[in-house]
Amino acid sequence: MKEDIHQDRRFKDALNDAPVFGYDPEAWDALQKRLDKATTKPKGFFLPRWAAAAALFLLLGLCSFSSxxxxxxxxxxxxxxxxxxxxxxxxxxxxxxxxxxxxxxxxxxxxxxxxxxxxxxxxxxxxxxxxxxxxxxxxxxxxxxxxxxxxxxxxxxxxxxxxxxxxxxxxxxxxxxxxxxxxxxxxxxxxxxxxxxxxxxxxxxxxxxxxxxxxxxxxxxxxxxxQKGKPQGTTLLGGGSVANFYSMPGADFSSYVLNLGLELEYGPHWRLEAGLELVHFSFELQDEKHFGDYPSLLPDAPSDNLQDIYVAMDYIQLPFSAKYFLNPKGTALQPYFKAGAVLRQPRKQNFDYEFIGLGEAYYHPLTIRNDDIYLSSLRGGAGLAVAISRNWGLYTEALYHYDYRLGANDHTLLRYLGFNAGLRLRLN
Structure with missing residues (x-):
């Protein structure tokens, strides 16, 4: 019995004494560098909200005046x-x-x-x-x-x-x-x-x-x-993503893209397209070498380690593209090439940090809402338009999206190959 009392003494002493944490200068310096890197504004060009609104109003005004x-x-x-x-x-x-x-x-x-x-x-x-x-x-x-x-x-x-x-x-x-x-x-x-x-x-x-x-x-x-700027025809487009294949860090990807666009015809081969897209992405980041690209949060204890980051993002995008159709207007099958740029505004970015220490894993959430509209990425690929009646048709396309992450609070490089499909309605 006496031996059992002596065996518990070290636990009682540990409860009575205040905990002592060792100081590791190198670890704190590395953490400080990560914090500085996360708060540094990424290099690149982005538009403030007033400039983006002015550009949009100018575009609408030019269209109205030309009409x-x-x-x-x-x-x-x-x-x-x-x-x-x-x-x-x-x-x-x-x-x-x-x-x-x-x-x-x-x-x-x-x-x-x-x-x-x-x-x-x-x-x-x-x-x-x-x-x-x-x-x-x-x-x-x-x-x-x-x-x-x-x-x-x-x-x-x-x-x-x-x-x-x-x-x-x-x-x-x-x-x-x-x-x-x-x-x-x-x-x-x-x-x-x-x-x-x-x-x-x-x-x-x-x-x-x-x-x-x-x-x-x-x-x-x-x-x-x-006369040259007046389109020869107008087509309404509506569709979304069918499948996406990613060339970016992460795992367990889940996403959807919904788009609505307007296509203007100039001559037998050339078309211009502008539209509006709603984009949602979610994935898990497990590789420590990519943690520095995201905002940093302090753990509950300095000895705890960051294990995973769960990311979920909602974007509004304004794509502008040029298309070249191989077959002239009026044919049933029209293959085409497409290239363009994307203006983006992040609506909500959710980050859930998973830390693990001596006990069970715990999570710290971080949410970033709203950002300026900025030029985010370029895209290009090929597609096929199929006419099923005089005014109605289908389209499918494969586009590669190359992101530059030019926003002040945009922390994710969206680089992926997307397959889209949808309906076409010829207005005139």
Whole structure:
């Protein structure tokens, strides 16, 4: 019995005395380095929230403006076509109503030519030409002809017309009315007999409309840019991930990806795609050499060791991609290549640290919520689109995602090969 009492003495002494922990400088220095590394901001480029919001609003504004400009130009083109069809057989035909016009009065001398012949001679120089029909058989200069009243009507017409421009969006009735008023001012007496004309000077007032080349180039360039930027078709995409194969540290991966996108057609082969994705990943990290890439937590006791890290993440992503289809539009099977970039915002990152010491294992959780939107990864691969009806179809694709981890609080390198599938709905 006495021996049993002595055997328990060391346990009683251990309970009565305060615990003493040894100090290991090297271990504490290593822990401090890990803490410093975890709090250091990763290198790279990321956008703050206000910049990402401004970029999104700018993109929406550009899309709205291009749509509005395309509608306006289409309407103006239709009105121009109607006006040209109705004016093509008139004697005062306006052959083209384009750009900003500058009108002037021109005098043709030293040639007994009729108005129609003069019009043909000047038509190669001026895109728009409206000849007058007033002649003078004398050699009176144009400066003196104003006092005789022959050219006064044309001079006043020139002064009146130089203060205003022919606008493209005028309706057919207003164009006819303006030219009718000008022709009323230009209404001449009967043409003289050709046999009575001598080889003396013939003064021919003519109203000439000349294009402004600068305005023509600007309008033409803007119109062509809008026409080329306007998509030839729009397709709605919806689907998700079927299987993912990972080339990143960890084990027991579980994930899903849901996406909704819009595809714009440009030509028979090229498409642009933008969308919205909801991403969820969870896995277990057991390799100690990768623990330093994640935030560090202190154990309950310095002698306890970190055994596992359980990671679960929820992301919102904005992917932008370009596609090249091998077969032109209209074929049933359309293989394509795809490449693009991803903007990401982490919504929630959960880390559960498993420590083990002298007793049982215990856990310390850590949650990081919300982060800025930043450029996170690049992706590329191949896919196949299958048409099952006029507007409906299926698609499947294999994409490799290469993550750069550029966010301030993003701690996971998502590098994996994903297989996606979904539906296609052609809107127009």
């Amino acid at each position: 509005y400009l395309a509608l306006r130009l289409n309407g103006a083109g239709e009105r121009l076509a109607i006006a040209e069809k109705q004016l093509v057989l008139r004697a005062d035909t306006v052959w083209a109503v384009k750009n900003i016009l500058t009108r002037d009065t021109v005098y043709i001398q030293n040639g007994p030519l009729l108005a129609t012949q003069s019009a043909g001679a000047w038509a190669g120089r001026f895109p728009l030409f409206q000849p007058g029909a007033s002649f003078s058989s004398s050699a009176t200069p144009p400066s003196l002809a104003h006092s005789g009243g022959i050219v006064s009507g044309f001079a006043s017409l020139s002064r009146q017309s130089s203060s205003r421009e022919v606008q493209e969006d005028k309706s057919e009735s207003s164009l006819n009315q303006n030219w009718g008023q000008q022709l009323a001012l230009l209404s001449p007496p009967a043409l003289p007999d050709l046999s009575a004309l001598t080889p003396r000077a013939v003064t021919l007032p003519a109203v000439v409309a000349q294009e402004s080349q600068r305005a023509s180039w600007i309008r033409r360039t803007a119109y062509q840019a809008v």
